[in-house]
Amino acid sequence: MSRARITGAVKVGGIVGHPVAHSLSPVIHNAWIEAAGLDAAYVAFAPSDPAGFEALVAAGRAGLLAGVNVTAPFKEQAYRLADTASETARDSGSANILAFRDGQVRADSADGLGLLRALQQQAPNLSLAGSPVVMLGAGGAARAAAATLAGAGALVRIVNRTRDRAEALAADLGGSVTVADGPAAFDGAALIVNALSVRPEIDLATLDPATTIMDMTYKPVVTPFLQAGRDAGLGTVDGLAMLIGQAGPSFEAIFGVAPPDLDPRPILLAHLGETA
Structure with a gap:
């Protein structure tokens, strides 16, 4: 397994929600980051209200973030704040992915x-x-x-x-x-x-x-x-299974590369202490 590294060129992604401490997305994405040896990190953000979420999107637009996954209660607001959106996001009027590139925000939905x-x-x-x-x-x-x-x-x-x-x-x-x-x-x-x-x-x-x-x-x-x-x-x-299914497209949208060939389900089950 490759080892991830953190340098001044690190790409930062994350999961945004409120509450968000329960999210397993950091477990999945950081396992993939380590397996691929990327200069990247995936963390959790918990803005307390819509204004806080809008401030986070502004930080992404300013180049501080590569992209984020979005969970409740911000999915519909995420779609509204984007400059462009995929057909899937437009159809649902919500987004669980925001990618930040050159001051622009693109919304997508992999749910x-x-x-x-x-x-x-x-x-x-x-x-x-x-x-x-x-x-x-x-x-x-x-x-x-x-x-x-x-x-x-x-x-x-x-x-x-x-x-x-x-x-x-x-x-x-x-x-x-x-x-x-x-x-x-x-x-x-x-x-x-x-x-x-x-x-x-x-x-x-x-x-x-x-x-x-x-x-x-x-x-x-x-x-x-x-x-x-x-x-x-x-x-x-x-x-x-749904969480893992949407994580692959999210990883690629945020970090610009496909996830490595590593099934995260055993890692997640071990993290949860379950065997299902």
């Missing part, structure tokens, strides 16, 4: 790609085209995931405690994205994705046994929602 990679790995027989998919939540991660799932041909139903927010998301995405509530929202669902920070109140015993459930939360890896799904005989997809 949807991370979700698709997780599904390919842990639910390879799941077909999205023409299938009903339920998205629990309407925040930044849900926006990106819903846009990607709709782009893959799924019939996305947004379920959110605040219906107005769900309707705004459905209106932004259009097409096959609708708002649903009550037990009927889950009728015939091939996939249920939890983008909430809490365990959803769903009677999993009423679902079709062929339904797959996914939790974007990754700490613990097997969340109570996923464990309940396993106990009910349902297929499950964990948030750690």
Whole structure:
């Protein structure tokens, strides 16, 4: 394994959120930095409010940062502050990557790609085209995931405690994205994705046994929602796979090189003290 080094030419990247101390992104990116022997570092930033986040983006624009990943609650603000954006970011109206180059800020979103990679790995027989998919939540991660799932041909139903927010998301995405509530929202669902920070109140015993459930939360890896799904005989997809899936494009956008051939999942499981 190569050894990273820190010099005056160091490239600094990071993860931005509030709270952010729980994030595993520094574990992934710094493992890749060390394996590749890059002159770089990846750290955590926790601005207390939108003004603090805007100040951090200004620092990146001034050349102090190479780029950052963005998590709650700043994903939509990140998109609005960018000078240019990828089609994926535009479709979702949110960004989990900001790259800083020559005073310009470019927004991208790899959340949807991370979700698709997780599904390919842990639910390879799941077909999205023409299938009903339920998205629990309407925040930044849900926006990106819903846009990607709709782009893959799924019939996305947004379920959110605040219906107005769900309707705004459905209106932004259009097409096959609708708002649903009550037990009927889950009728015939091939996939249920939890983008909430809490365990959803769903009677999993009423679902079709062929339904797959996914939790974007990754700490613990097997969340109570996923464990309940396993106990009910349902297929499950964990948030750690999604985190790893979006980390590769993020690393390349921030540091300008592809990540080395190092699977971070064993490192992350050891860090968490888990074996899932």
